[in-house]
Amino acid sequence: MAYVAARGGEAAILEAERLYKVMLGPLGMAQVRMLTDHLPYLLDRVMGEASLYAPELAALAVAQTGGDLYEAVLLLRAYRSTQPRLAYAAPIEQDAITTVRRVSAAFKDIPGGQVLGPTLDYSHRMLEMNVLRGQPTTTNSSVDVSSTVSSSPTVFPALAAWQRQAGLLPEITADTTTPDEIPDVTREPLLFPVSRSHKLQSLARGDTGGILALGYANMRGYGAVHPTINEVRLGYADVILTHPVTGVHFSAGQVRVSSAEIVTNFAGDPHDPRLELGFSATLGWNEVKVIAASMLDLSMGKAGHASQTPEFVLYHTEPVESSGFCIHFKLPHYVTFQSSLEAMRGVKQLERADDLLEMAEKVDA
């Protein structure tokens, strides 16, 4: 049966979904637990793009879709649509984040120090073949991780704060907007010219691959700025809520967060140049994404290239919309196709009629 004519569709779609599930195998708490225990970076990516911090739900979404990340993000976003927004948390200050990793490329050492923390940056990317030979890896007992962690400070100032003191960055005045008055891109449409909060929120939940592609375009060949990483930070932040009745501030729990700051020099007045900051933060530890996104934050609105245009960047890095629209081309389009075919045949007919007329005139002559 031809696919457009996959008719009496209901039975067909139920069977197709059943086949998918049969091929995937049964789903249980074991898979969910395996994912939450062993694939935290995968879940961070999914939760970031879904803008929903819920490791167990994210694990369920990944398991239920067999690891199809666009489908997993859509599942979480759709679940999000069923939930009312009950409260807005207080903004997270950088120096209140329990930081496990903070590195800067701008200075050899920075106030608070360079903290490598957990990273694969300097690992040799070689497969642990022994695992396949039945020899599981063991944590090297000569490194006592717990003592390393507990002996270091847990909060660090922002490097930008030092740069402001030194007159390298323009002073900023504290924003007094209350959390519930900050424009919320999950409750309002993204409109252009875009507000900075919508810009940062859209980058935060943007498609990791898409953000990287456009960020990389800016870093490589189409950039308006020369970037330096001021700091990249991974840590745990408290979600601080205000009790609706008592007014007491309390922590509803901790979330993993990542942020990046990028600086460019020679911004502003050519005779009194300053540094300029690009910033990005996401739920979950998404290092590549926050670096690329802070690059985009800095370059957006700078020049004419499409990868610096907010509308181009923010519309096209939205994972649910871009992936959904892409796969929608699988839907039948025969009515629209036929309508344009009719227009094309009409033009051909006009030409053919002309040719005939010309021939007739030649014969007459």
Add this chain to the structure above:
Amino acid sequence: MSRLSELTHDWQDHSYAFLDEASKRELRRKILKAIAIPGYQVPYASREVPMARGWGTGGLQVTLTLVAPHDTVKVIDQGADDSVNAANIRRFIARVAGAATTTDTLRCTLLQSRHRIPEERLLEGQILILQVPEPEPLRGVETSSAASAVLHADADYGLMWLSLYEQIVRHRRVILGASYPVMVGGRYIMAPSPIPRWDVPMLHQAAHLTILSAGREKRLYAVPPYTDVRPLEFDDVPFRIEDQGGEVCYRTGAGHKFLNELPQDDGSSRFELSDSGYGEKLLRRQAGETVEIGATYYDERGGFYHDDLLR
């Protein structure tokens, strides 16, 4: 003292008709605004729903917002009720809203459609919800949505007219297929969604309400009942619907209706009605059943029911 559990209803996976109530309230307000300003694109937040973007999520959000248990819902894709995506959307609406479903245009209260308006005339009280991929009719001539919003505000449509003129210069006719731009209420140029040109006149002075909704692009707009909707045309180059070439539906014998072309193995084509619900009723009548069939927009000689529109 009451127990807390006595004061609340049982735990549910989601609200009635899936979306949370705050989301529905936003949509109802935006729909009212859209009706008040015919053809004007109202931005809305556009929630994710359990279907991929670009698969009718804008239409679905409107349907979910308007649907009530006493409604009867019809869903079509390219005119067909049994198209897989239409079947899926219908199944979802029935599942979360408990509404009845139908394939009969005359019996539905809500009609969600992708790319078609049925051949039978919609009546007062019925609501047509069109799924929209690209709500901005000016996108082809202005890529920036900020800039096109200004063009709409100023009713500055010179670029649009110019693009039609250029098509005529290049190809000797307007080469737009579906999604032919229309002027609504003499004020806003509107994308009627990718309905064929055949369907465009059906929006003019219609008895029913049409709501058009683009989930991915986060815009909805409306054509209230009895509103002027005129396709863009020049005095000397009139708007033209698709030429059906005198073909008739091979199953029902119906002519002067929008037909699907079905390529055959021998290189020829045969044709069938695009509107499957209408076709089904014609077949049942031919089989001797008593079937109520409504008046159609185009009569059996191809005449359109409003005589002031098609030249």
